[in-house]
Amino acid sequence: MHSPVGSLCMSSKEKEKILAVPTSRTNIAAGISVDREKCTGCGLCVSVCKDFSIEIKDGAVEVSDHPLFGCIGCGHCMAICPSGAIEVVGRACSPEDLFDLPDRKEAATYEQLHVLFQRRRSIREFKETPIENNLIEKILDASRTAPMGLPPSDVNVLVLNSRDTVRLFAEDFCSYLEGMKWMVSGWFLFLMRPFWGKENHDMFKNFIKPLLHAYTENMRKGVNLVSYDAPLAMYFYGSPYTDPADPIIAATYAMTAAEALGLGSCMIGGIHPFIQNGRKAKEFREKQGIKFASREGLFVIFGYPKVKYTKGIRRTFASIEEKQ
Ligand SMILES: Cc1cc2nc3c(=O)[nH]c(=O)nc-3n(C[C@H](O)[C@H](O)[C@H](O)COP(=O)(O)O)c2cc1C
Ligand code: SF4
Ligand code: SF4
Known part of the structure; x- marks a missing residue:
């Protein structure tokens, strides 16, 4: 079962007020919950979270107490988790937003x-x-x-x-x-x-x-x-x-x-x-x-164009410097 982790000593009202990066839509951090029964502790979610909002403790993921900004609701942890063990709700992100990525073969070359x-x-x-x-x-x-x-x-x-x-x-x-x-x-x-x-x-x-x-x-x-x-x-x-x-x-x-x-x-x-x-x-x-x-x-x-081009124009950048 999903339960909020890592913030156990906080009331839900206090938790709601955790400030994160402000936008015109919200300045509140998203809430993270983990289903410990499903979590294998593989650490994939931790590796993609650049906010350091989550960490592995005792073989399962937990909310860390040292996030960079507070969960920004990017959803990357949910998207990469192979077992559906982590959910993020808030900042206009929720598990309902997850969809299966189209196959690589269907992408434009x-x-x-x-x-x-x-x-x-x-x-x-x-x-x-x-x-x-x-x-x-x-x-x-x-x-x-x-x-x-x-x-x-x-x-x-x-x-x-x-x-x-x-x-x-x-x-x-x-x-x-x-x-x-x-x-x-x-x-x-x-x-x-x-x-x-x-x-x-x-x-x-x-x-x-x-x-x-x-x-x-x-x-x-x-x-x-x-x-x-x-x-x-x-x-x-x-x-x-x-x-x-x-x-x-x-x-x-x-x-x-x-x-x-x-x-x-x-x-x-x-x-x-x-x-x-x-x-x-x-x-x-x-x-x-x-x-x-x-x-x-x-x-x-x-x-809908009224004109039809048959030629393009090769464009250039002002500069390209390569450093090795
Ligand atoms: C940021 C940006 C602003 C532009 N503003 C105008 C504009 O105000 N009026 C206009 O006729 N074309 C505008 N253009 C179109 C450029 O003139 C056009 O991209 C350029 O001439 C290169 O032609 P191409 O897009 O066919 O390669 C703009 C293009 C960009 C990228
Ligand atoms: S939604 Fe983004 S910021 Fe929040 S815990 Fe997941 S990966 Fe980290
Ligand atoms: S990716 Fe999923 S299974 Fe792996 S540690 Fe994170 S929550 Fe647990």
Whole structure:
């Protein structure tokens, strides 16, 4: 029978309050229970727990009194246990989340994956055809498998699932930007230069400023350069707690899934940075149903491509240094 171990002198109420790494969803450690009759003491769970939440004592696993953070609910111990002897409940993780891993033979080969990556091009020209709900579900399902900094995932997704909704968002965004033009005015850039350095100054002057003007001036003429009137957009964003990489990784998975489903897609980095700071940004986020400001976030637009590429472009990294 599963019973909580290693915290026997604590009442369940006290145990509930063990603080662990905070996310926007919880700051409480998950609870660990072990069925001592099933546990063989093989130690596999201990070897995969990098929180040092569990240890082997007297031939069976126990909760340790020296965790790094407190059980983060990654579930790795349950997933590796050959006898189903350990269970973790909390931080959005429970034994019900376990599933049998598909066989290796069913996984894409390197060659298949590489072809999928090679075939992907950023698509900004879409047919008006709406995206079926089951495809949206599949994109989200695949994207949920992305690695995350710390469980439970602190990634939020805003789904804009029609051409009109995507368009309306872009129009609202451009109206909002009209009121933010001071951010790229000559006097503001001049004032800020000593504080934020040459690189930021160059980026603002030569990228952010023309981008903001291109967005707003084109939208005034009815041309949507923000989201290209795609029939589907997803905004992956975090919370003030989130590792900034998490939403970006989730967005990348979503893009790859879309490619596998025959959809074109494009990442849109030009929205997130503009809607983070200040009262007006907060009002904009609230109006759009965006729950948090976050360090990083990324829009991805999707749709059936109106154009067909027959050639790819070989890409390079800025540098690859190998050390041995
Ligand atoms: C983080 C990120 C942000 C991007 N933001 C935009 C954007 O705001 N607007 C746009 O048209 N394309 C955007 N792109 C698409 C890039 O322009 C595109 O990936 C690049 O030109 C390479 O082309 P490829 O994706 O076909 O290889 C973005 C791509 C990334 C990775
Ligand atoms: S869920 Fe993760 S952190 Fe918690 S005991 Fe298991 S392996 Fe360790
Ligand atoms: S992996 Fe399972 S059987 Fe092995 S020590 Fe951990 S709980 Fe016990």
